[in-house]
Amino acid sequence: MDLLWVLSVSMLTACVAIPMDAAGSHSLFTCEPITLRMCQGLPYNSTFMPNILNHYDQQTAALAMEPFHPMVNLQCSPELRMFLCALYAPVCTEYGRMTLPCRRLCLQAKSDCYKLMDMFGVSWPQEMDCNRFPDCDEPYPRPVDLQSKSDATESPASVQRDYGFWCPRELKIDPELGYSFMGVRDCSPPCPNMYFTREELMFARYFIGVVSIVCLSATLFTFLTFLIDVSRFRYPERPIIFYAVCYMMVSLVFFLGFLLEDRVSCNASTPGKFRASTVTQGSHNKACTLLFMVLYFFTMAGSVWWVILTITWFLAAVPKWGSEAIEKKALLFHACAWGVPGVLTVALLAMNKIEGDSVSGVCFVGLYNLTALRWFLLAPLGLDVVVGVVLLLAGIAALNRVRMEIPLEKENQEKLVKFMIRIAVFSVLYLVPLLTVLGCYLYENSYRAVWETTWVQEKCRDYHIPCPYQVEQTSRPDLVLFLVKYLMMLIVGIPSVFWVGSKKTCFEWASFFHGKRRKEYVPHTHSCCSSHAHALSGSKSQHLMIDI
Template identity: 90%
Template sequence: DNKASFLIMCLLKYLVVEAIPMESAAGSHSMFTCEPITLRMCQGLPYNSTFMPNLLNHYDQQTAALAMEPFHPMVNLQCSSELRMFLCALYTPVCTEYGRMTLPCRRLCLRAKGDCYKLMDMFGVTWPEEMDCNRFPDCDEPYPRPVDLLSRSDSTESPISVQRDYGFWCPRELKIDPDLGYTFLGVRDCSPPCPNMYFQRDELVFARYFIGVVSIVCLSATLFTFLTFLIDVSRFRYPERPIIFYAVCYMMVSLVFFLGFLLEDRVACNAASPGRFRASTVTQGSHNKVCTLLFMVLYFFTMAGSVWWVILTITWFLAAVPKWGSEAIEKKALLFHAFAWGLPGCLTVTLLAMNKIEGDSVSGVCFVGLYDRTALRWFLLVPLGLDVLVGVALLLAGILALNRVRMEIPLEKENQDKLVKFMIRIGVFSVLYLVPLLTVIACYLYENSYRTVWETTWVQERCREYHIPCPYQVEQTSRPNLSLFIIKYLMMLVVGIPSVFWVGSKKTCFEWASFFHGHRRKE
């Protein structure tokens, strides 16, 4: 066979004349047999069998595949028509019928390196010393190349321009099964790394414990408010009754955050798969049942809490302006409940249908708008912003009406003092609610404005590590400050604590004392 003889002659010339120090690798092949090529990159070549170890002493194809990974972007971008053939000839050498190995020719190496060196520099990939073109024989290609690789431009320039931004490429470590429908930075079947892509492990531990402590405080305050209501239900009538439902909502919110503290990364993150080259990634969508449940409870009661505050301002407005009594307002209770629970329910179901659930590796829970800015704007900023506008308008109208009553209508000193105290309680409660809520909205607005810069900075810092295209001409770089996220979570929980100030009075102390005294007498 002339072809086989030619291969052997090239090999002998390479080993004897060029004196390339690969004798150990060459000699080790004498006892090996051919095996089918399993590497995806090297499918469809003129040969379909190889043998291991190869010239670089990779003893199996899986090890060779790992070594080839840094060159995948260059192959995909087709910077050279010779690169794929050269890499496969080196990492999965052709296996002849005699069990002898062949080497890629020097000309093939020089073409591949010359065409791709600019793009390799952009990706942070260096040409390995063991791939020095001078180490390969000066001969023609010892095997036919595929037709699609024969076509070559007459221009001396690279087939593609490297002076442009190629966008985000999903690293192999962050790739997810297509059936899950994950998305990261606009790329499908990709997910952010876990733990958080912006912060170090010690920062995340501090944030996790901080959130856990604040959630316990909020849970205690709201639970006390709800239990006080259960002791004497008749005490809290409309227009005050919405405060109880408001407290229940934030009791559930703080409970979810406390569960996130206990669960750590077990729900918000997908476990790593070392055998499949996958790192731990952020959970997305509704395939994780625990993550879905935490999201539903957290989002539903967060939205419901803000709606109950609006309803509280409505009841105060009805009591102050048209002078409705408790019985008249209570007749609208069914409408209040339908609105307070129905609207958050519709939003929650919509997000489930859109598969917008995302794991939060900072708090350990699952929420929305953590990586998807569109969901952040329409399902957090817009509803919370409308609640603030409507609530503040009604609140101011009610306070002005009460003040007008105090100034224009003569009242007994006792009734005058009661009205002043009521107005002060309304004002204090509103400030204690609005300041945290407005802070949360400000944090969301800041995230929405700077998240693109944070993501670009992260890609620029990690592109060489992940072997993906680096951003071209980055105008601005910035990293998020952990204090921003800590303030956001603090205010999301503190907003539930004002309810305890409304029930905090001497009457509440007497009720609890009577409750415990009566319980002891029954025993």
């Protein structure tokens, strides 16, 4: 008798692929007794939740089945009750095995009950479209093991294919939070980082902490040097100070991330609800949102200030603008440098694209969302590099013409050469780290999908979700890649020390600690580049005063 019941169930259902819209809703294969009133007395008595229609418990499934109760009671079709129960309360089998109704069962139930459903004002739901269910060619379709290889002798209904990523129950997030992971809504990546061990993460965290302290010290020194003598750094050099301030804030955020560990970047696990620790997303976590706003805003602002620095050098070298003329555009420079990053930051907040970084402990963008990575990191940083390099080369070429064409005193010739070298070295020290960061992001953009597929393949059995089928390429990210990325994100602020580092700075600090200010014998009304404009406009050579 038991065998007869089993054969009956097998005849009505087939183990096949779940519809794509349900791929993200299934969770852990845990059997539970059927409590649905309509499904009592069936050949099976256990099911799993959430089911393939995204019902998280049997109460939700019962509410969804309510409209069909009149049709079942009136017995419009002998197949309807079995079809509904096989769909809303699927048979719970061993791990990796599940069943769906056969297409002929769906078509028969729909055909028999269609007119009666019209009478009750009930429409056939889209998720019950019969075309989504398999053809069962065999008299008794066999369940398919999702982890086994496909057998060429199996029927079409049992051919293996890739089921896509199913969010494990441990990584499920409340729907109102708006999380997503690997294209699946209401899901979040695991914490700690899904790619690295705790030992690797500990090493990375201390590495980032040390580098952030070095960068914070360097940029803070630059800013304090500026405060000692504000009049010393005039345009076209003034953007270097704001550049240093931006990366001082960036390094401060990374240092805070080091202190906070993963308390901000990760959501704590929920005991008793099968919830593991997951990555923080969105703006519901105020501390994470604050870290993101400061880090992203000042990262973008630092990049824009470097572009403005190349613009001021270009204006001083090519159209021969003086310091006063460039300074008149300061309001416009500030509007661009703070306004553009502000707009981008607000846009990301509105789009809820904040993501916790379980490696560094901060919150940023583009860590898991490739679209945000491309449009809010790669695109603006790449544009800044192109514009800045073009203006920089044009400015250096113009300064070189000044050196070659205008007869200068030997002392001023040497100062001009030193100034050109400083510009070149400063630019290289900025561009090399920034280009390295862009290279790391491009590499992540190219291999993120492979890394994620590899992670699913390694963890699918632990999470009890379908494993990827016929994976062509597997790869795990190297920790060195991430360490280089964080190193270059921070070290890019250190070149500001190179610019202020001089004997004059030492004298100013010595005078500051002795409680007095050193008298300036070189007028500040002439900057290193504006003096070239005087020379080219016919001024005497003694007006070319280059402050090194």
